[in-house]
Amino acid sequence: MLTVDMVRAGARRHRDRMAIRYGDRSLTFRQVDEAANRMANVLLGMGVEPGERVGLLLGNGLWTVPLDFACLKARACRVPLNARLSAEEHARMLADAGVRTLVHESSLTGRADELRERLDGLRTLGLGDLLEQTHAASAADPRLPARPDDVILALYTSGTTGTLKAAQHTQASYAAIVANIMANLVSPAPDDVMLHAAPLIHASGTFVLPFWLRGAQAAVLDGFDPQAYLAAIPEHGVTHANLVPTMLQMLLAAGGATAETGRLRSVIYGASPMPRPVIEEAMAAWGPIFTQYYGQTEAPLCLSVLPAADHVGPDAPLGSCGHPSVDAEIRLVDEHGADVPDGEPGEIAVRAPFAMAGYLNAPELNATTFLGDGWLRTRDVARFDDRGYLYLVDRTSDMIVSGAYNVYPREVEDALHSHPAVAECAVVGAPDERWVEAVVAFVVPRPGVTVTGAELTAHVRARLAGYKVPKRVEFVAAIPKSGVGKVLRRALRDPLWAGVERTGGDR
Structure with missing residues (x-):
């Protein structure tokens, strides 16, 4: 079954059930499907x-x-843009992808107008205008023939490496993403409700089709506001939620530990490292309902899973991202693509039906990303323990080389997070005359708590080797993050290296 066939199957099976709830408005499966048909016919007519x-x-x-479904039915490839990015970033993405038509919401008309002026031949269409045109459009499904290798999504990654790149997914690979979620993370029932507050263009949106196929609902919020999110859980009868660690921290800080959780029985989290104190506090408040996944835009949604059952007990591997998912093969390889010895850290390589078809317009990057025989490099460093649990060490691009030693920021961040005064932190490498790179920590203290850099370095020194201890601790009000909550180490690192000549590739 291709992705577009999944849309049709859900609409055919569940017709008059409620599919989407947004504020006090809702759409049935039939209404969503008919709107998608009409939008698709408008796009084709254009x-x-x-x-x-x-x-x-x-x-x-x-x-x-x-609108997403309409693009599928029109055999168009979606290029979603994160509204939080700059006009320059948007223009580069549209130009790189060769986009000729841009659909935008009314609040972003000014940005759309600016992009139309920047890019020759770009046609902009307001969502309101599109909806107006659907009144005269046919409600019949255009039924264009689809092929498994049709590219239906070109999704630009959050840019932690600073390289412009869009992962491409096909009719077949996106259908495999849906199957991956249902096989490893959640098996929805018709009375289930998934709450969406994170942008639907990212991980949250991948849950739409699994719930759609089973006749379950998507409750959609404009964005993430902790109080509004907590109120929405009992109001909409939410059974499943998808959060990034930053969101969970904010919910707990906003009174989530004592909030009414109603029918909530599953919280899925991922996208960035989860501080152990946060997940322990969350489980104490809401119970053992948390499942962690590890994945990336190039191979969503989960390459590995730590299920709720593995979150409890004296030997719970909370620092792990679980075992490989049932439909993914994982190897740990060295820089040459050869398997590393058992127990040693190596770059994760994956082979799975939900892996991307390749980056758009990036033959050199594709050549270094694909190992052959279907294997994809992830640029994430990890190790397996003797029970088969996978532990992320770090991104290869974030690794700090201090003297002759490799320092993985994640390990230092975990040590800092174990100090009760640390709310958030990020570790990067700074130029150093003696060591080439020195470990620098950026720390957000917990409100009302006083701590010194010397105390934090002593705390880390008691837990890690001396070369991993931060040479400097900078206290900041916030850690920069991408639109999906990932820490942007590059935003902290680049100012430290301004004007310093570097070697060793893009960092």
Whole structure:
């Protein structure tokens, strides 16, 4: 079954059940499908051709899912843009993808106008105008023939390495993403409700089709506000939630430990490292309902899973990201692509049906990313323990080489997080005359708590080798993050290296 067939199957099976709830408005499966058909016919009438890339500049809303489905039915490739990015970043992405049509919401009309002026031949279409045109459009499914290798999504990654790149997913690979979620993370029932507050263009959106196929609901919020999110859980009868660690921290700080959780029985988290104190506090408050996944844009959603059962007990491997998912093969390799010895850290390589087809317009990057025979490099360093649990060590691009030693920021951050005064932290490498790179920690203290850099370095020294101890601790008000909550170490690291000549590739 291809991705577009999944859309049709869900609509056919569940017709008059509620599919999407947004504020006090809702759409049934039949209404979503009919709206998608009409939008698809409008796009086709405008001259959008099969395989053409269509830019989408809009946030979460009532019509986000129908528009995604419309692109599928028009055989268009979606190019979603994170509204939080700059005009320069948007322009580069649209130009790189060769987008000729950009659909945008009314609040982003100014940005769309600016992009139209920057890019020759770009046509912009307001979402309101698109909806107006659907009144005269056919409600019949255009039924264009689809192929497994049709590229349906070109998703630009959050840019932690600073390299512009879009992972491409096909009809077949995205359908495999849906199957991966249902096999490893959640098996929805018709009365289930998934709450979406993170942007639907990222991980949260991958849960839409699994719930759609089973006749379950998507409750959509504009964005993430802790109080509104906590209120939405009992209000919408939410049974499943998907959070990044930063969101969970904010919910607990906003009174989530004592909030009414109603029917909530599963919280899925991932995208960035989860501080152990946070997950322990969350489980004490909400119970053992947490499941962790590890994945990336190039191979979503989960390469490995730490299920709820593995979160409890004296030997619970909370620092792990679990065992490989049932539909993924994982190897740990060295820089030459050869397997590393058992117990040693190595770069994760994956082979799975949900892996991307390749980066858009990036033959050199694709050549270094794919190992052959279907294996994909992830640029994440990890190790397996003797029970087969996978432990992430760090991104290869974030590794600090201090003297002759490799320092993985994640390990130092975990040590800092274990100090009760640390709310958030990030570790990067700074230029150093003696060691080439020195470990520097950026720390956000907990409110009302006083701590010194010397105390924190002593805390780390008691837990890690001396060369891993931060040479400097900088206290900051916030740690920079991407639109999906990932720590942007590059934003902290680059100012430290301004004007310093470096070797060793893009960092």
